[in-house]
Amino acid sequence: MEPNSCQAFNSFHGDSSNGLLLDWKSGSSRSAESCFIQKPEVEETDNQIMKSSSVGKQKEKKIRKQRYAFETRSQVDVLDDGYRWRKYGQKAVKDNKFPRSYYRCTHQGCNVKKQVQRLTKDESVVVTTYEGVHTHPIHKPTDNFEQILNQMHIYKPF
C-alpha cells in the first residue's frame, strides 16, 4: 500500500510526539536488524459479521480495530513474538511477487490477527501487521524479543 515506506520511517524518527516510536538494533540472535512501528491505523470497522448471509443482522458492533504495522529487516518471514499463531491463509498480492500470509492467535477467545508480507523491492524486509490486542499472557517466552514486545505494549494507545 505504502510504496515509500521510508517516508513513514523518517516521519517516525523525526516526530515521536504522535505516540509511536520504536527503533531498536538487536542485531543478535533473530537476525532482525532494525524495526519500526508504522502509524497505528485506528479505524472503526464493523468487522466480524461475515457469513450468516441472509439474516439482516445489523452490524451494531462497531469496535475499532487497531492495526500496527512493523517493517522488519529479517531473513525469516515469521517473527516469533512469543504468541502462538496458526496460519489460516496465504494470498498473492498485486505489485508484490511474494505472497502474504495470514495468521491468527490460537488462544481461545483471542481474535488477534496478523499478516506477514515481504517487500518486492527488498526481499530482506518483511512487513508484519498486527490487528487487535492480545488479552492473555505470552505463550512462549523468547529471548530479547519478549522485551521488545513488552515495549510495544507500552506504546499502545489504548
Next chain:
DNA sequence: CGGATTTGACCTGCGC
C-alpha cells in the same frame, strides 16, 4: 493422534 499448514474455493467490497 492432535494440532498446525497447505491450498483452492468462496465471499465481499469497490471501481469501472
Next chain:
DNA sequence: GCGCAGGTCAAATCCG
C-alpha cells in the same frame, strides 16, 4: 452487473 483484489474458510495433508 462484472471483474478484480483482498480476506477467510475448510478439507486434506503434514509433522511432532
